Amino acid sequence: MKKEHFINAEIRDREVRLIGETGEQLGIVSSKEALKIAEEAGLDLVKISPNANPPVCKVMNYGKYLFEQKKKAKEAKKNQKVVEVKEVGLSMTIDVGDLNIKAKQTQKFLLAGNKVKVSIRLRGRQMAHAELALDVMKRFFELVKDAGVMEKQPLTEGRNIWMMLAPLKA
Known part of the structure; x- marks a missing residue:
């Protein structure tokens, strides 16, 4: 030492x-x-x-x-806040009501100061229509944009499409 x-x-x-x-x-x-x-x-x-x-x-x-x-x-050290990454899973065929519920939950996470990873897993033939999944991501971000910012744009990794949201700076 x-x-x-x-x-x-x-x-x-x-x-x-x-x-x-x-x-x-x-x-x-x-x-x-x-x-x-x-x-x-x-x-x-x-x-x-x-x-x-x-x-x-x-x-x-x-x-x-x-x-x-x-x-x-x-x-x-005691006053340091640990930022957690919460994950919210969506599907390409999600209904408007379900999307709104997920958006409200995501807003709660963001307002609590956590980062949120939003992901969509594409199954079977959905891979051929990945642009529809990107539209769902964009619609979802429009619902939560007053609580957070997009830290990472939607990214395609294999069968998954994900984006990272961060809380707004106070």
């Missing part, structure tokens, strides 16, 4: 830009002097920006800092 920050005696730079524990700039000092200031305050000297010239170090309680960082990361 790679160490994130250099602390106290691990800081080998000759000069550092020092920031106090309350965030005030203490200027550019030698790393020995910065370490002395941190020890007098009973805190740690932490290199927070190693790529700066000179490197930026801050006087802080390192244990508390790590705890706060983990807490922030955990909170960010």
Whole structure:
């Protein structure tokens, strides 16, 4: 595991830009002097920006800092929404009423923030009339276009025709 920050005696730079524990700039000092200031305050000297010239170090309680960082990361992970891909199957000969019901369900999925894969499986002789399936797809999209956008145009893969719908950006 790679160490994130250099602390106290691990800081080998000759000069550092020092920031106090309350965030005030203490200027550019030698790393020995910065370490002395941190020890007098009973805190740690932490290199927070190693790529700066000179490197930026801050006087802080390192244990508390790590705890706060983990807490922030955990909170960010908790607030992350996982986007699911729901699938809605249609048929080439679907009735208008059934198409409307599927469209309402798809709108619910899209409004909940999920992506929707709409697919039609062509059976037997239906392969010869794939353009009719594309018309069904277009009619279906017209019913749900106020809840989502077409992320992928209708695509033919073997006996399946599918398209991907994504929710509108809020």
